[in-house]
Amino acid sequence: MNNNIRKKKVVFLLSVMIMVVISIFLIAAQPASFSWGAEWAGVDETVVEKYAEKYGRSAREPFINTDQGDLLLFVFCLAGTVGGFVMGYSFHKFFHEPEKEPSRPC
């Protein structure tokens, strides 16, 4: 039984590692000219900002501008990690921890 769990654990960790390595290779293999933002502009660029400019308004820099070099990538990565942890922790608390029962007198 224990061996079975250990095997599953090893297989799981290996598959996570393989997934990470494949992702890194896929990301690194993109040509230098590839620009995600240019090809897949968000609707805030293609709709919101387009119409705002058409009617005489334009977006300005955010008050806290994290869009400087790779800082924004770092912040997004951090947000993803923290968001994932919070979701996973709450998932565990919600689905796997029994609700606290009120204490009974002896």
Add this chain to the structure above:
Amino acid sequence: MKKKISTHTTHIFIILSITFSIIFSRATPALAMHISEGILPMPWAIFWTLLAVPFLIRGLFEIKREKETLPSYLPLLGMIGAAVFVFSCLPIPVPIAGTCSHPAGTGLSVILLGFSPSVMVAAAALLIQALFLAHGGLTTFGANVFSMGIMGSVAGLAAFQLGKSMRLPLFWRAFIAGVAADLATYLATSVELGLALHGDQALGKVIATIFISFLPTQLPLCLLEGVLTAGAVVYIYKHRPVVLQKLQVV
């Protein structure tokens, strides 16, 4: 048993963290529907913020009340809150339109948490994005809360209740709630932009033009949001039906 649970938790932490880190590290700024900083004139920015404040205050009180009556509410709030945050800054490419956008997540939050907490959750996600992710803006915070938090939740709740009155299965009720919440968010964004920017042009025409421009990207995404919402609600119902019964979802 305890060891098994902690292993399971570790697995969930690892999967979610790695997945979101990889996805977000591919993101670039401005890949969403939120109205960016400076687009709305100041009077409109103040108007939408003032409109959103009472909903936020009510949301805080309601979360406090629910937390005291239902012990599972806090983890559910954490899980759904994180999901709304992740959904609402996750750019999803739509090949037929050649653009990116994101689901709103308010359909899911309004079904599981209720109206006011859903507005509060959306506001928290939008505030973090405006402060640290160059996504949305502080002056447009109220307008974004109104479109995503308030209108998304109103439409999601109305669609869910409509499905309930039509005796639809839970999956389809949640599906139409997700679709309605998504479309209502973008409709409200179009109204906000139209009201502030239409100038001497016909208001209805400006709103319709902006909303129609959202549709090629948003129609496939609202279906995706419907499926995600329905899948999550049905999953929770299968594993923790008592909680949904206590929350009067079913």
